[in-house]
Amino acid sequence: MELSDSKVIAADRETVWEALLSPDVLKDCVPGCQEMSGNAEDGFEATVVQKVGPVKATFKGGVTLSDMVAPESLTLTGEGKGGAAGFAKGAARVRLEAGEDGTTVLSYEVEAKVGGKLAQLGSRIIDGFARKMADQFFTRFQEVLEGPAEADGPETETTDDAKKKGWFKRVISG
């Protein structure tokens, strides 16, 4: 299956780029991620627990980064083995373009494949599942950089500026 979408992130391209290469950010953003180690050059090792329809499994696998053109585009390729549950693998091609007012437009195309029991039991729901996973990943990624989405209403006015900032931005901006 394939899907694509884009998000506007209130951070500049360099910041977004750096975040994409951080194992800590990836750990926070990959839904169900229990462990994430490694680095952008050698690739990351990850353990992810997910439930697809009736199949719940612990996936162990790796993520590699390729086609890296800083700070414009890269490809994340991952494969996870879930034992008796089968496997999932996929690739996300991510492009970063400068948006208005110092923002970054992040667009992505995701291609995902599943095999084994996941395909046998979950094929009807796998498209929706993959869409949800991708959406959760990039929404969290946005939150890490920007802070949680602002609620409507006057209270947000009084919110502490530091709190509103995403933790990654806080860390790298000192």
Add this chain to the structure above:
Amino acid sequence: MPKDSGIGASSKRREDVRFLTGAGNYTDDINIHGQAYVHFLRSDVAHGRIVSLDTSAAAAMPGVVRIFTGADFEGVGGLPCGWQVTDRHGQPMAEPGHPVLAQGKVRHVGDPIAAVVAESPEQARDAAEAIEAEIEELPAVIDMKAALAEGAAKVHDDLPSNLCYDWGFVEENKGAVDAAFAEAAHVTTLELVNNRLVANPMEPRVAIGDYARATGESTLYTTSQNPHVIRLLMGAFVLGIPEHKLRVVAPDVGGGFGSKIFHYAEEAFCTFAAKALARPVKWTSSRSEAFMSDAHGRDHVSKIELALDADNNFTALRTETYANMGAYLSTFAPSVPTWLHGTLMAGNYKTPLIYVNVKAVFTNTVPVDAYRGAGRPEATYQLERVIDKAARELGVDPIALRRQNFVTEFPYQTPVAVVYDTGDYNATMDKLEEIADIAGFAARRAESEARGKLRGLGVNCYIEACGIAPSNLVGQLGARAGLYDAATVRVNATGSISVMVGAHSHGQGHETAFPQVVAEMLGIDESMIEIVHGDSSKIPFGMGTYGSRSLAVCGSAMVRATEKIINKAKKIAAHLMEASEADIELKDGQFSVAGTDKSVAWGDVTLAAYVPHNYPLEDIEPGLEETAFYDPSNFTYPAGAYACEVEVDPETGKVTVERFSAADDFGNIVNPMIVSGQVHGGLGQGIGQALLENCAYDPETGQLLSASYMDYAMPRADDVPFYAVDHSCATPCTHNPLGVKGCGEAGAIGSPPSVVNAVIDALQSGGKAVTHIDMPMSPSRVWSAMQG
């Protein structure tokens, strides 16, 4: 007046008492002291090279006894194929190896890679997850035509291509058939798919291997339709165990539908491992495993053309079919699209010229083999759909077009090798018109239309070749076995009888129907007769149950053996009554001397046979036990006419089967209730294929997508109507002693085309120019077709 016992009586199925009260003894109910459990690690990719297989961590897991891989089976034979097809050019089919556990490559999702034997099933499963299998995924071939394209990935590297065979039948007729098409007044062409199905017997497969060190005897308990076939194949070709040291037991079996004919890797594994480990090894398939390891059915893609003259007589028929073999040749796979399919393309019609071309193709999918009907449903579906389309194109009544072309004189030599011995196709069609109330259809359609629904009527005929088979004939056609059957009638001293039969009952009701025949012949009560089946150490060498053969072939052997019993018993009775053997008559269990009031009872004679104090020992041996082998001289040809009425919801495309009627000619009937039940079951599966069931693969990755009942739609009670079933039009088979033809597959063979014909009729009545919809006719497919 219906009979209450013997041939023709609807005796209640005695086996149902244990089945319905949970007292059956299925293979999984058998547990042998000290048994270990095996779990198979199966490929989750469709095609790949095994780069490495590290079992060390798994072997150290709790409870693990031993882990086997393909390396343990080097030097052990592969799973054999029981039928060799010769192609159009006189060359034998491509026949790849089929290892018990994968060696070097995996070729379909579900292909077993390793087998973990452990103290408990859970420990075996856990350890299987710890096996490190590095598999380099290779491009998968799923679509048959793509598999035959230049440069396609090869399922078997040692074969020249993915083509198993290119078969032409009758090859010599090809030129004449083409010439007839050139002269035809009208040609109707149809391309269609016979969807891949999964058999789904209620009981998944189970195997237990046991090895007795004291005697060196191996025993396999297995869910099989034919224990002697498994003993022959596994003993002689896979494991090299002589027959006298190998016992195969198939106890109660919960349905087979063909999928339990074949010799499977798990059976060979359990037998092999039990000897290697000197302890019993048990495997119980999960439902998920069944979807990816039981042989699948159907999966043909066909083009059929029918030529007619200006008077609407059929003049020629031409077909081209791609038949999916899957990744390996299952036991009888090559015979299904050829000799069980091409020979039936004449149907009930006197089409003089027929040419059938079949290309069998290897793909990265589960092996495909016989499933209820096996080749004959595929033939019937093509033929009865193209006739229906021709009738619509010509604007003639589909029933009249069929009647005009019926074979009416018997015996009839078809242009596709077989000779129909007897039949009366007009009689079954007359009966169908009556029970289906065809005359009342117009009123029912009007009533449906008043409710905003489209109503359609579909009719078709079918013929099948059953009672497989004359051994000398199938030997010429490539069968690597004889197809006789055998029965031993053992009369006990007190007159009760055990009949040991080669046929196997896994839902057919043999334990009830077979005694009815013997009871009728001897004039004794059915309850005195017991059928023994399913254990190679107890029964004579018979070939088992498939192809609607049990009563026609094994039942005939039982009749022959019983005749021998009667002859010997008459000799004993003559001695007891000091009369001439020629004057002895047997009636209602009494032997009497013709023209006198002298008689002895059945029990007096049987007692004399075993207590031979007053006995003609100089002329005959004591005891009363006879065996007969029966090899039929021809196939039997059950035939019939079916009608289906559907309603289609024009808003959603949902099809509802409102009425279904079946008029069958099965020849003589032993138990009408069991016969009706067999037809009901077959109709359920045929309607399931037409509307619901589909085994789906991802065309790119070869992942099996429909491997649970969430995605594979089995028919449920509310998907089928109350059936009108009639088998009163009987033309008895001319060449077996019972005059029976076989009824087990008819419903599944005869029903899919009438369902499709009915849906097309409904849509056309609503003004839609739809001429074909592939099965299963799901609401989305019907709705899409309606949108043009």
